[in-house]
Amino acid sequence: MVDVRRVKLPGVGVLHTFVTADGGKAGVITHRSGHSDLITFADEEDGSDANKVSLRLSEDEAHTLAELLGGTRITEGLDKLDQIPGLSIDWFTVDYDDHIAGQQLGNLASHGVVGLTVVAVVRGDSANPAPADDFKVFPGDTLVVAGSPEKVTKAFNFYRTGELSLGAKAPVDAPPGG
Numbered sequence: 001m002v003d004v005r006r007v008k009l010p011g012v013g014v015l016h017t018f019v020t021a022d023g024g025k026a027g028v029i030t031h032r033s034g035h036s037d038l039i040t041f042a043d044e045e046d047g048s049d050a051n052k053v054s055l056r057l058s059e060d061e062a063h064t065l066a067e068l069l070g071g072t073r074i075t076e077g078l079d080k081l082d083q084i085p086g087l088s089i090d091w092f093t094v095d096y097d098d099h100i101a102g103q104q105l106g107n108l109a110s111h112g113v114v115g116l117t118v119v120a121v122v123r124g125d126s127a128n129p130a131p132a133d134d135f136k137v138f139p140g141d142t143l144v145v146a147g148s149p150e151k152v153t154k155a156f157n158f159y160r161t162g163e164l165s166l167g168a169k170a171p172v173d174a175p176p177g178g
Contacts, residue, residue, distance in 0.1 A: 011125070028062075032122070032142055034093065036062040088149040089119070092156050096139040099162035105135045105143075108155055112164060116147030116155050 007015045009029065017027035029037040038055040094101050108116055121128045121135060122142040128135065137143070143159065145152055154164050 030062075032093065033140075034059040038062075038065070086148050087146065088152045089144070089146045090152050090156075091122070092143045092145065092159055094137055094139050094141045094143065094159070098139070098160050100137050100143075100159040101139045103137055105131055105133055105137055107133045108158070111158065113151055113155055113158070116145060116151040118143055119146050120144040 002018050004016050004018045007017075009015055011032075013029060013031040013033075015027055015029050017025055019025055024040060026038075026040045029039065031037070035056060035058060105118060105121070108114075108118075118131060119129065120143075121131045121137065122144065123138070123140070127144075145155055147155070158164050
């Protein structure tokens with residue numbers, strides 16, 4: 001299985017890279033705007049520019065390429081915060097058809113998701129740290145959240161669909177049968 005490295009690029013997005021069997025490198029830069037750059041390059045020691053290629057893909061084109069190529073396993077380069085057991089920090093880019101688009105951020109605890117914090121909402125080049133519940137979210141905004149991996153997943157599902165989990169009607173932290 002291919003080992004994929006993930007590096008956060010502040011203000012840009014995320015870079016995923018891997019080394020091919022013949023020693024080349026391939027990667028994808030996923031921009032906060034939704035665009036992706038597919039890149040290939042040789043080792044720095046090689047010094048050759050002949051094999052360097054960059055291709056800009058729209059979000060739909062990137063999804064299509066991903067489907068054609070199949071899945072991969074990602075090994076993240078962890079920062080100190082990512083190494084805290086039970087804590088996940090991730091971001092959700094709001095799309096036009098997402099449930100949260102055009103809505104107030106709201107209080108997820110009122111929907112049964114306790115123990116998750118919206119750390120910031122990034123809009124364009126500016127961050128809105130610790131947004132209030134009445135902060136209005138628009139397509140293109142990026143929600144930065146912190147919580148357990150399970151709560152982050154449930155929150156992202158809620159932001160996308162308006163439901164806490166597929167087919168679940170009970171609150172996230174409800175006791176069994178309640």
